[in-house]
Amino acid sequence: xxxxxxxxxxxxxxxxxxxxxxxxxxKRWGALLLALAAPGYAFYCFSFxxxxxxIAEGKWERxxxxxxxxxxxxxxxxxxxxxxxxxxxxxxxxxxxxxxPDPDWMTRLPGGREEVIFGGPANRIEVSTRQxxxxxxxxxxxVAFDSTGALLPESAPAAFSEKNGRVTVDFGFAGSAEIRNTxxxxxxxxxxxxxxxxxxxxxYWGMNLxxxxxxxxxxxxxxxxQSNLSLAxxxxxxxSEWQHGDVFNKLLQTIVMAFVGTLFAAALAFPLAFVxxxxxxxxxxxxxxxxxxxxxxxxxxMLIWALVFTRGFGPGPLAxxxxxxxxxxxxxxxxxxxxxxxxxxxxREGVRSVGAPAAAVQRYGVIPQVLPVFIxxxxxxxxxxxxxxxxxxxxxxxxxxxxxxEAMRTNKDWENVAYMVLxxxxxxxxxxxxxxxxxxxxxxxxx
Amino acid sequence: xxxxxxxxxxxxxxxxxxxxxxxxxxxRRIYSLIAVAMLVLVLIGALIFANNASSGKFFDRLxxxxxxxxxxxPNDPFEIVRAMFDLPSPYADGSFKYDYEEGRRYLFGxxxxxxxxxxxxxxxLNIAFxxxxxxxFFAFFLCFFASTNLMGAxxxxxxxRRVMELCRAFPEIVLAGMLAAVLSLGPIAAIFAVSVHxxxxxxxxxxxxxxxxxxxxxxxxxxxxxxxxxxxxFGMVPQVMPNFVSYFLLRTEINVRASTIIGAVGxxxxxxxxxxxxSRDHAAKTYAIVILxxxxxxxxxxxxxxxxxxxxxxASFQFGA
Numbered sequence: 001x002x003x004x005x006x007x008x009x010x011x012x013x014x015x016x017x018x019x020x021x022x023x024x025x026x027k028r029w030g031a032l033l034l035a036l037a038a039p040g041y042a043f044y045c046f047s048f049x050x051x052x053x054x055i056a057e058g059k060w061e062r063x064x065x066x067x068x069x070x071x072x073x074x075x076x077x078x079x080x081x082x083x084x085x086x087x088x089x090x091x092x093x094x095x096x097x098x099x100x101p102d103p104d105w106m107t108r109l110p111g112g113r114e115e116v117i118f119g120g121p122a123n124r125i126e127v128s129t130r131q132x133x134x135x136x137x138x139x140x141x142x143v144a145f146d147s148t149g150a151l152l153p154e155s156a157p158a159a160f161s162e163k164n165g166r167v168t169v170d171f172g173f174a175g176s177a178e179i180r181n182t183x184x185x186x187x188x189x190x191x192x193x194x195x196x197x198x199x200x201x202x203x204y205w206g207m208n209l210x211x212x213x214x215x216x217x218x219x220x221x222x223x224x225x226q227s228n229l230s231l232a233x234x235x236x237x238x239x240s241e242w243q244h245g246d247v248f249n250k251l252l253q254t255i256v257m258a259f260v261g262t263l264f265a266a267a268l269a270f271p272l273a274f275v276x277x278x279x280x281x282x283x284x285x286x287x288x289x290x291x292x293x294x295x296x297x298x299x300x301x302m303l304i305w306a307l308v309f310t311r312g313f314g315p316g317p318l319a320x321x322x323x324x325x326x327x328x329x330x331x332x333x334x335x336x337x338x339x340x341x342x343x344x345x346x347x348r349e350g351v352r353s354v355g356a357p358a359a360a361v362q363r364y365g366v367i368p369q370v371l372p373v374f375i376x377x378x379x380x381x382x383x384x385x386x387x388x389x390x391x392x393x394x395x396x397x398x399x400x401x402x403x404x405x406e407a408m409r410t411n412k413d414w415e416n417v418a419y420m421v422l423x424x425x426x427x428x429x430x431x432x433x434x435x436x437x438x439x440x441x442x443x444x445x446x447x
Numbered sequence: 448x449x450x451x452x453x454x455x456x457x458x459x460x461x462x463x464x465x466x467x468x469x470x471x472x473x474x475r476r477i478y479s480l481i482a483v484a485m486l487v488l489v490l491i492g493a494l495i496f497a498n499n500a501s502s503g504k505f506f507d508r509l510x511x512x513x514x515x516x517x518x519x520x521p522n523d524p525f526e527i528v529r530a531m532f533d534l535p536s537p538y539a540d541g542s543f544k545y546d547y548e549e550g551r552r553y554l555f556g557x558x559x560x561x562x563x564x565x566x567x568x569x570x571x572l573n574i575a576f577x578x579x580x581x582x583x584f585f586a587f588f589l590c591f592f593a594s595t596n597l598m599g600a601x602x603x604x605x606x607x608r609r610v611m612e613l614c615r616a617f618p619e620i621v622l623a624g625m626l627a628a629v630l631s632l633g634p635i636a637a638i639f640a641v642s643v644h645x646x647x648x649x650x651x652x653x654x655x656x657x658x659x660x661x662x663x664x665x666x667x668x669x670x671x672x673x674x675x676x677x678x679x680x681f682g683m684v685p686q687v688m689p690n691f692v693s694y695f696l697l698r699t700e701i702n703v704r705a706s707t708i709i710g711a712v713g714x715x716x717x718x719x720x721x722x723x724x725x726s727r728d729h730a731a732k733t734y735a736i737v738i739l740x741x742x743x744x745x746x747x748x749x750x751x752x753x754x755x756x757x758x759x760x761x762a763s764f765q766f767g768a
Contacts, residue, residue: 038584041577041580042577045573045576045577048573049573049634054631054633054635055630055635058629058630058631059629060629062629063628063629066625066628066629249500252496253496253497253500256493256497259489259490259493260490260493299741299744299745300737300740300741301704301707301740301744302704302708303704303707303711303721303722304721304737304740306708307711307722307725307726308725311725311726312511312513312514312515313501313502313503313512314501314502314508315501315502316497316500316502316503317496317497317501318501318508319501387615387616387618390620391618391620391708391709391712394712395712395722398500398501401618401620404618404620404621404624405620405624405712408620408621408628411628417621424616425616428616
């Protein structure tokens with residue numbers, strides 16, 4: 001059924017609802033204006049930060065290596081050509097392969113040649129002192145030398161590059177070989193985290209799990225002073241590459257910072273919120289002073305408190321605790337006092353009407369109403385602080401944040417960064433669940 | 448007589464109920480006591496651990512906690528004003544401490560300049576606003592795909608929620624550090640880190656708003672044969688928009704703080720100059736930055752609170768992660 005309006009009805013509707021038929025300019029154009037302003041602002045920022053040029057100048061070729069470093073490791077044997085025509089293999093210091101390595105991807109061929117396999121017989125190199133044979137996707141490319149350096153073979157594919165007498169062959173993820181006329185440097189990349197449990201100097205290095213279990217449970221004591229199990233744990237925690245002990249310690253520091261800081265802030269804000277609430281404390285000056293105190297500690301950034309307390313206490317969790325404590329006292333105070341001011345006054349009146357003393361009025365008239373809000377807000381901030389304490393630590397308060405920053409500065413230890421990120425994500429996940437469980441236990445399921 | 452017996456019966460039952468109540472309260476008290484005792488034990492353990500892990504011990508350092516303030520006394524109060532506006536100092540001795548003019552950003556030749564810290568503040572604010580914009584943009588488009596009432600049992604919903612959780616929990620300094628390794632340290636790394644975090648945080652808030660929305664408009668549109676996009680556009684967006692904008696503004700406040708702190712670990716802006724000046728004992732400069740930062744944060748908070756109050760009223764004025 002079609003609806004037909006007479007002109008009179010139409011004008012009556014127009015007159016009855018002017019806000020619908022002739023909205024103000026802001027209502028009519030506001031959304032469009034904002035929709036245009038947003039890309040305009042983005043464009044302004046693009047030129048303000050010179051984003052285009054910075055991205056163009058970025059070292060993007062390294063980005064792939066850094067990302068690969070998260071989940072893989074590299075061995076870098078060097079094949080030096082000696083004057084007598086033999087080849088000397090040199091491994092880097094603290095090589096992840098350990099002392100005297102003989103990996104199965106390096107083989108000595110007859111005639112003093114060395115072979116390095118980059119995944120299958122189709123991709124490998126054969127090193128001799130006169131030339132290096134490169135097999136790339138099944139095709140052989142001889143790289144010859146002269147007195148100035150290595151020579152790029154004719155019709156070499158794009159995986160070959162030459163610079164200052166050095167020919168580099170890129171085998172993709174498996175690695176690369178840099179060929180000079182005096183040596184060949186091989187970078188061989190493998191998936192995984194090498195020496196994760198024990199470093200190369202540990203007696204347990206390179207053992208597989210059954211061997212390890214046997215060595216720990218029934219082997220001879222390697223160190224007469226302690227049992228094999230405690231030795232194994234020591235060796236694990238002091239792993240020089242992964243530094244498990246230190247990482248766990250720093251992670252615990254970060255957790256402690258968030259936990260103690262939030263708890264103390266809640267404990268101090270709780271009584272102060274009653275002073276700040278207008279309906280509980282009837283003295284305007286006291287309300288005003290506490291509220292401005294909350295505003296002050298909240299608005300002076302956590303960064304400022306963190307740096308101030310780092311100067312005061314020196315680096316360490318105490319500085320982080322203090323920074324979180326002071327900032328969150330303000331936040332909690334504001335939230336708590338607002339919650340108290342919004343309570344239903346009937347309950348308080350009821351308690352007061354039976355002649356209860358002032359403290360009992362607050363205890364039975366106010367707290368039952370506001371406690372769920374307090375607990376839920378405190379737990380929210382606890383969760384947020386577990387995440388936030390990382391960055392407060394990086395500013396100077398210590399903990400896992402600083403360790404992350406140090407690992408990233410070297411640009412080599414991305415696998416350690418990945419390890420710490422994984423641990424942080426795990427901790428955040430666990431504490432989110434703890435906080436959710438506590439919340440639903442203490443105040444019932446959400447809302 | 449019968450009444451008396453009834454009364455006695457009632458008294459007996461009341462006493463029994465009262466006794467049961469007492470028992471329940473006592474059990475609850477014991478559990479509460481155990482919980483509090485455990486909390487205190489954990490707290491003491493945590494404090495001892497924190498004290499041992501810190502380079503300065505709490506009770507050793509406490510008397511000297513504010514000693515460093517002594518080296519933070521400006522020669523006269525106007526030094527702070529001079530440092531803030533990059534005016535020449537009468538105490539200039541060639542050292543960096545009193546060289547306030549060095550950071551001026553000249554515009555239009557040398558006629559006009561922006562003081563260093565104001566410029567740094569603008570950098571930080573731009574980082575915060577741009578990241579909120581980028582994060583809000585992506586969160587807006589993702590949130591509809593994450594909400595159960597629009598997606599039903601579609602597995603994409605769970606995938607997007609996990610991605611949002613990951614964005615939220617991934618440490619910001621690693622995000623910044625990853626990009627800084629490629630682009631060198633600077634504001635772009637900070638923008639990236641804060642944006643990714645904002646996608647996660649706002650995305651969560653947004654899809655919760657969508658899930659709590661009234662489904663009647665959606666039903667109406669569905670009954671007319673509207674497609675999924677039309678239902679979202681005309682049934683959902685108009686009613687969630689005020690709450691979205693409110694959360695967006697709240698996130699802007701949070702991001703201003705986040706971008707100062709990420710600036711201090713290499714993102715540039717006011718955080719970086721503040722870290723440098725406090726570690727070099729530049730008293731007047733430090734106070735100038737603290738005042739500037741304080742005023743800016745208060746101003747942003749007030750402005751955003753004003754807008755939010757006009758937009759959604761006093762309701763849904765909630766904090767939260």
